[in-house]
Amino acid sequence: EVQLVESGGGLVQPGGSLRLSCAVSGFSFSGHYMDWVRQAPGKGLEWVGRSGNKDNSYITEYAASVKGRFTISREDSENSLYLQMYSLKTEDTAVYYCARSYGSGRSNDYWGQGTLVTVSS
């Protein structure tokens, strides 16, 4: 069974940092691109960024709203994806989902349950 489990969310002050983790099981993690998607309270979905796989040298790409502040990494040996967030802003408050990419990286077929990040003083 494919599972993705996010962790690491919580309350952080503006300007602070937080690292989210996504532990996966049930599939060959190393072969898949992986995405982070977020959803602010009561709002729609926003793509945050992605990690490529070994075949594309783990290229990472980011939304403009987080570029330079967020870093996506992965550890294939541990079946884990990470989202390191720096210089957090109140507008980064959201539920953060990790999602597996499928079909040449063009859709997300499995998602985690999400972890809530609240940026507030």
Added chain:
Amino acid sequence: DIQMTQSPSSLSASIGDRVTITCRASQSISNHLNWYQQKLGKAPKLLIYAASSLQSGVPSRFSGSGSGTDFTLTISSLQPEDFATYYCQESHNVPRMFGQGSKVEIK
């Protein structure tokens, strides 16, 4: 960035109704279009990929069509479990842009 515009933003429908949601891209995206369903407090669920391919396990009452800039999600006969918010997402470029969502409510 490609802009995705969904309509309507919300709709009320009855069980058994045929429901259609449209999504327009600001530039041609070929068939690189996904549809997701999200229920309150849950993660999104992939329904349709590549504009018209039904994801495994998704009921056949869901269908997608379109190419280029104009796309449609159709629910042929609305069921109680279909009340949710639906999002389109382009997969043509990075960043992957979502539509603003279409909420389907009970009439």
